[in-house]
Amino acid sequence: MVNPSSGKLHVLVIEDDPFQSALIEKKLELADFEVSCCKSIAEGLQLASQREFPIAVVDLDLGGESGLDFVQSLSRASPKTRAIIHSIDTSFETVKKGVNVGIFAYVEKGRNDNQLVDECHRAAAAYFRGRLDSANRKIAFQLRLLGAVDHGIIATNTSGGIIYWNRFSEKLTGIASSDALGRSILDFISVSVVDRKLLGKQMNSGGSWQGEVTFKPNLNLKVSVLVRLVLSVLKDSDGNQIGSAISIHDLTAIKANEERLERRAKLLEINAELGRLATEIEDREQFLKHCLTKLNDGLGLKYGQLIMIGPTDQSVSCIASVGDLTAANAGGQKLTNVDELHLQNPIEGFRIPFFDNGKQVGCIEGFFENSRPVSHEKRNFLQSISSLIAGVLLRNSAIHLWRSLFENSLDAVLLVGNDFQIVNVNQAATEVFGYPRTELLGMNAQHLVQKTQDSRMRLLGQTFLKKGQLRGEIELVGKDQQTKVCEFFAVANILPEIHIAHVRDITQKRASEKLISEQNDQLAHVQRTATIGQMAATLAHEINQPLGAISNFAGGVLFGLEKNNVSPTELESNLRRILSEAIRAGAILSRLRKFISVDLSKFEKTDLNECVRDTMLILNNMFFHSNVVVHLELDSHIPPIQVDTISFQQVLVNIFKNSTEAMQSIKASERHLVVKTLCEDGWVNVTIADNGPAVSKAIFESLFKPYQTSKPNGLGMGLCISRSIVEQHNGTMTMSQIQPNGMRTVVRLPIG
Helix, strand or coil: CEECCCCEEEEEEECCCHHHHHHHHHHHHHCCEEEEEECCHHHHHHHHHHCCCCEEEEECEECCEEHHHHHHHHHHHCCCCEEEEEECCCCHHHHHHHHHCCCCEEEECCCCCCHHHHHHHHHHHHHHHHHHHHHHHHHHHHHHHHHCCCCEEEEECCCCEEEEECHHHHHHHCCCHHHHCCCEHHHCEECCHHHHHHHHHHHHHCCCEEEEEEECCCCCCCCCEEEEEEEEEEECCCCCEEEEEEEEEEHHHHHHHHHHHHHHHHHHHHHHHHHHHHHHCCCHHHHHHHHHHHHHHHHCCCEEEEEEECCCCCCEEEEEEEECHHHHHHHCCCEEEHHHCCCCCEEEEEEEEEEECCEEEEEEEEEEEEEEECCHHHHHHHHHHHHHHHHHHHHHHHHHHHHHHHHHCCCEEEEEECCCEEEEECHHHHHHHCCCHHHHCCCEHHHHECHHHHHHHHHHHHHHHHHCEEEEEEEEECCCCCEEEEEEEEEEEEECCEEEEEEEECHHHHHHHHHHHHHHHHHHHHHHHHHHHHCHHHHHHHHHHHHHHHHHHHHHHHHHHHHCCCCHHHHHHHHHHHHHHHHHHHHHHHHHHHHCCCCCCCEEEECHHHHHHHHHHHCHHHHHHCCCEEEEECCCCCCCEEEEHHHHHHHHHHHHHHHHHHHHHCCHHHCEEEEEEEEECCEEEEEEEECCCCCCHHHHHCCCCCCCCCCCCCCCCHHHHHHHHHHHCCCEEEEEECCCCCEEEEEEEECC
């Protein structure tokens, strides 16, 4: 709970080390928490039974007792408490046990001085969100139901399933709420076939309907009840249909109901007016005074008063009153809390207490003219007002939390209107853009966009309003006219026609990424060069083949010319063979020159099957001398995709070399390499599978780690660089062992 005098959230700390306990207490108090410390589980459970603690910080080792035992006991007694384990033991098994018992976070002692405070702030935010969401849902649902109240109240979803069935409906129909919830309203009524279809259609479409229907008798109700059923649409705060509100009227007591309707209409009018004032009045005491005045108007009280409890000394003071104070004091009236009102018992007065984070801070008391039973209308009205007051108090706490988060955000936060005029900014925005707050307010947000990106800004604006939110990067300019690369996330209409944008300056981050990318390119070049060096012998053999053929054909031509016995046809044939072999040698050198190139990445439309074949040609002699038989299974339906051909060939060379080297320890006749390509679900899969020997678990888990290699002269960077290249293509690279022997590598690249 929150201390109303300080506005601080209570934190329970269980730590048997006095030094650690004092240190934690000091840190959390500096972070605006109110701290209660104890040394044992028994003391902690005793404190938790006396007060609600939204957050508990628990040491794991408490002098032989386990902090996890306390967390288990606390979760049963106080399920809303967020438990944070603070321990030096960070083993996997310990963390796993903590997760299983429902801890909120796990913080290692001494690792990061601010982590414990950060986790407490995160737990506090979760606590407030839960309280706020729960209260707001309750208030919103009650107010919408009250807007459709007639007599019996039934709420259904859009399919006609009953989600609310009030006590008046139980009394009128003899059908218990437990029997009605979850079933269709059409299961309980008799109506004509035409009206039945129309009623079902209106519930689905959000229309209205009214007419006479008969509730079927059950065991508790021996005769049918004729009622007038009125159907209206039930909407949420955004105007979206969430179901139907159904009111039912007992036609056997119309006169009595008409009188009650008149009284109820007045109460509903007051309820609606107070609901409107709840959104317009920010001052809590002023709103409560309005509540007291309206309660007096609607209920005809003899006396009413608004009492506030002092935040420190618990003193009680009346800040507003209506009616005859003398008569109220002299009567010695009996008061009953609103949530304890009973329809059967007469009462003299009621009390509506209101709380701030579990602690009572005041109440509204009222006294009736005469002691009499409380009607359904008055009881529901009083309970609704009680919920409305609770919602206003929670809303004020939420506003305070929002303002704190807004001002203390590390990101620049801007609130803008439909015309992109800035209506509010936080402190971080003034630091990012260099303008004081007074200059940013009223400025058009487009003024902060780099002029070269005006057209992109207009396109982003159209997309944003259409989708409701947008995330991306854009170049902005501050007061110093320096261009900043910024990451942004914007959400539309957090308030009517007000949009929010979170902006983070990532200029330095992008510069660092560019430097790292350039260094990776250099490292990849070194790795490709090393690969070529290792392949030098086989490459020389591959080049010598066309050179030897050129030499032989040229020698034959010269010999024929010297003997003068060569025909023009034979001469032309030999010259064409020389030209063909020269072109072949040139192609080999061209492929090698491209592969070893240090040029920056160039993405282009590429036939992936052709890329695989070219790589096979580069490594043809390696496969031949290693006695590896290659099986190609290429999908002919693969469309061209955007890749950096040279980088992707490097990936294939690394995989092929690793597979070939792995198979050297098995029989030459059993060395098979299967290369497949397949197009499916918007992706292209390249699968390379060998039948080399199995590797140990330790080696398999370190395959993608840099500088980890089992080769005597290896760099340990091949697979690491390969996966990095694939991820730059927005793809994935995975490896798995084939049973009983072999390794399978799968590279997935997006077609788009």
